[in-house]
Amino acid sequence: MPGVKTNERPGTRAVLRHYRMSASKARQVLDLVRDQEVGRAAEILRTTPREAAVVVGKVLASAVANAVHNDGMDAEDLYVSACYADEGATLKRWRPRARGRATRIRKRTCHITVIVSRLPDDRLARRRAEREATGAQRSRRVAESRRRADLAGRLSRRRHAQEEAAAARAEAEAREAAAEEELVEDAATEQAAEDIVEAAEEEATATEADETTVAEGAAGADTGEADETAEAGQAGEDGDEDEDEDDDDEEKGD
Numbered sequence: 001m002p003g004v005k006t007n008e009r010p011g012t013r014a015v016l017r018h019y020r021m022s023a024s025k026a027r028q029v030l031d032l033v034r035d036q037e038v039g040r041a042a043e044i045l046r047t048t049p050r051e052a053a054v055v056v057g058k059v060l061a062s063a064v065a066n067a068v069h070n071d072g073m074d075a076e077d078l079y080v081s082a083c084y085a086d087e088g089a090t091l092k093r094w095r096p097r098a099r100g101r102a103t104r105i106r107k108r109t110c111h112i113t114v115i116v117s118r119l120p121d122d123r124l125a126r127r128r129a130e131r132e133a134t135g136a137q138r139s140r141r142v143a144e145s146r147r148r149a150d151l152a153g154r155l156s157r158r159r160h161a162q163e164e165a166a167a168a169r170a171e172a173e174a175r176e177a178a179a180e181e182e183l184v185e186d187a188a189t190e191q192a193a194e195d196i197v198e199a200a201e202e203e204a205t206a207t208e209a210d211e212t213t214v215a216e217g218a219a220g221a222d223t224g225e226a227d228e229t230a231e232a233g234q235a236g237e238d239g240d241e242d243e244d245e246d247d248d249d250e251e252k253g254d
Helices: 023-033 038-046 051-071 121-253
Strands: 012-019 078-087 091-096 102-107 110-118
Touching: 012 051, 023 038, 023 051, 023 078, 023 110, 038 051, 038 078, 051 078, 051 110
Parallel strands: none
Antiparallel strands: 012 110, 078 110, 091 102
């Protein structure tokens, strides 16, 4: 029993006619995306380094747009159900060769057809389960990453708090050390001031003692002179008295 004809295959199609490329070159790229989901097929075409990959990608995008806008399908539920390249008209040209001969040049064309259809229910269910499993794994990974980030944040905050506390303690210790140094310096300054005062007092005391000694020596000298003067005066008076007595005796004798 013959199979389904090419133009009777179910699905939404897009056709590119009379493209200047041989059908064999286009078929090598079409074989890569056949029976692939639309997203996967587009990814394959983007990474295929062939000219036909760009053309087939545009035809695939047109087929998906037709399915979405004309048939109301979801782009994520589509896959490439069929894709083929038919030979188109061949342009014949001639090239001159040696000895007056000519060689035929065939410029081939092709018709590229891409048909997209909705995935079967079993494949949709399997893909949905895979996505849910992947989503659950992703959720677990996200939750784990968030938990690790939260833990790292808490550890970082705790470490920062510890560093701040250590810095505060170091600053307090530095202030205490500075205060102790200031107290020591103040005590040393007070002791030096007391020593200076005591030295000044001792010097003043010594100076007063020296002045007293000098004053006492001067007073003693003045007293000695006065005594000598008094003694001289007394001696003079006694001499005068003796002279007077002698005069009286002489007068009495006369």
